[in-house]
Amino acid sequence: MKYLVVVCFVILGFSAEAQSKKQKNILLLCIDDLRPELASFGASYIKSPHIDALVKKGRAFQNHYVNAPSCGPSRYTLLTGVYGPPQNNALFLRSKMLQKQPEKVTPSMPEWFKQNGYTTVSVGKVSHHPGGRGGADWNDNNVIEMPNAWDKHIMPVDAWQHPRGSMHGLAHGEIRVKAGEMDLFQTVEGEDTIYPDGHITNEAINQLGNLTSKPDKPFFLAVGIIKPHLPFGAPKKYYDLYDGVDLPEISNSEKPKSFSTWHKSSEFMKYNRWGKNPNEDKAFALEVRKHYAACVSYADAQVGRILQKLKETGADKNTIIVLWGDHGWNLGEHAIWGKHNLFEEGLHSPLVIVHPEIKQKGKSSNAIVETVDVFPTLCDLTGVTIPSFSKGKSLKPILKKYKTEGHTAVAYNGRAKTIRTDVYRLIAHKNGLFELYNHSIDPLEINNIALDNKALVNKLHKLLLQKLK
DSSP: OOOOOOOHHHHHHHHHHHHHHHHOOEEEETTTTTSSSSSTTTTTTTTHHHEEEEEEEEHEEEEEEEESHHHHHHHHHHHHSSOOOOTTTTTHHHHHHHHHHHGGOOOOHHHHHHHTTTTTEESSSSSSSSTHHHHHHHOOOEEEEEEETSSSOOOOOOGGGHHHHHHHGGGGBBBBBBGGSBBSSSESOOOOOGSSSHHHHHHHHHHHHHHTTTSEEEEEEEEETTTTTTSSEEEHHGGGGTTTOOOOOOSSSSOOSSSSSEEEEEEEHSSSSSTTTTTOHHHHHHHHHHHHHHHHHHHHHHHHHHHHHHHHHHGGGGGEEEEEEESSEEGGGGGOEEOOOSHHHHBBBBBBEEEOOOSSTTTTEEEEEEGGHHHHHHHHTTTTTOOOTTTTTHHHHHHHTTTTOOOOEEEEEESEEEEEEESEEEEEEETTTEEETTTTOOOOOOOOOGGGGGHHHHHHHHHHHHOOO
16 A cells, blocks of 8 residues: 555656646636625625635735726636727627737737647636627527637526526526516525536636646646626525624715716616615615625635646646736725726736746735736746737736835726826816825725816826827
C-alpha cells in the first residue's frame, strides 16, 4: 500500500510540474449585478468566503470600474477590448456588422485566444444572453451573439425551459411572464439547483473535467453566474446567513437635487413589491438588501464549487483566474435601486485576478483600472500577442507590484459619459450640462462643483473625449 501512495505522489508531482510549464489556461468568472460589497472589499457583514479566499491568492482591484452600467455594453467591452455602443444589444449589433462589413469588426477576446490555439467554452451568462443566442427565447442557433468566439457556448435550462426563462427564473422553474406578477425577492428551502445558477455551476464543473482531460491544449473557460440579478431569489440557507446581522445605514439615500443620471429604478420597481417602496419604507429597504446579500452568498458558493473542481483537476497550478462583476448596483444610494446610472455605485464593481506566479499574494491594489483592461492583461499573462486595436492597458505591472499606479477610467450610457481620476469624477451630459465631484472631500458624490470649476471641467472633458475617440 505504501508503494501505491509513493507512486501517487510521484505522479501528482510530475503532473504539477508539467502543468506549470504549459501555456496558461484561463478561467473567467462573470457575476451579474455584483457590486463590490464583499468581505474582501471591505464589507465585513457580507458572507463571501470563497471569493475572499480567491482574493488571498491573487490581486483584488479595489477601484475597478466598468465601461457601462448595464449588462450588454459592459460585457461588450470585456469581450472585445474596445469601447462600444451603450445599448444592451451591443454584441448583437456587432454580430450584424460582422455579417455586413466583417473588415470593420476586430476579433473578440475568445476569438483571439481561439486563433492562438485555445479551446474556448462559455457556460451561463457570459455575453448579454445566457448561452449567447438570440431569438424569441434566446435559443436560436441561427442568431449567434458572438460569431467565431466559442467552440461551445452552453446554457443549461432544466425546469426553466429556455435561456430567457432562466435569466429571471425563480425557484423550481418559475419563469417571468409579467414582471408585476413576479415577486421582487424570494427565499425557498432547497439545494442550489432549485435556482438556475446551480445548473450553470454543474455544467461548468462538467466542462472543466472535459477541458482538463486534454492537457495538450490550453483552455479559455468563461462562466457566467446570473445572481444577484433581479429578482433576488436564493435558497433559504443563504438568506439565513444574515439572520441577526446588522447592515450599515444606506449612505446618501437622498435623490440628487441637481441634474444628474438619476432614474426612477424602473427595472426594480416593475416587480411585485407588495405595494412598498424602499425609498419610503426603511424596513422594506432592509429586507431588499438582505435578499440581495443572500444572492451574493449564493453566487459566492457557486464560485467555490467551480474553484474546488479546478483544484481537484490539478489545473489550478497552471490557470489564470479572473473574477469580474459586470457593473455596480445601487442599493438605495442617491435614491436609486438598480444600475443604469453613472454615479460611483453604478460603475464600481469587483475585479480579482489570480496568476500562479503572482508576487505579494493577497495584497489589494487601489489603482484605478477599467474593464477594457482585462483583454490585454490576459494576453500579456499568457504570452499571446496583445492586439493593436485594444483600448485597455495591461494590468501585469500591478500584478507584479500592487502599489503601481493605474489610469483614468471612462464609462457611458445613452445620455452621458464620465471619466474617473484619482480625485475627480466628471459626468458630461449630451445636453451640455456637467457634473463634477471631488472624491477627496465628497466620496458620496453629493455636491456638484462643475459651475465653480469650469477650467477643470474643460480639461477633464477633453481627456474623456480623447479616450473614447
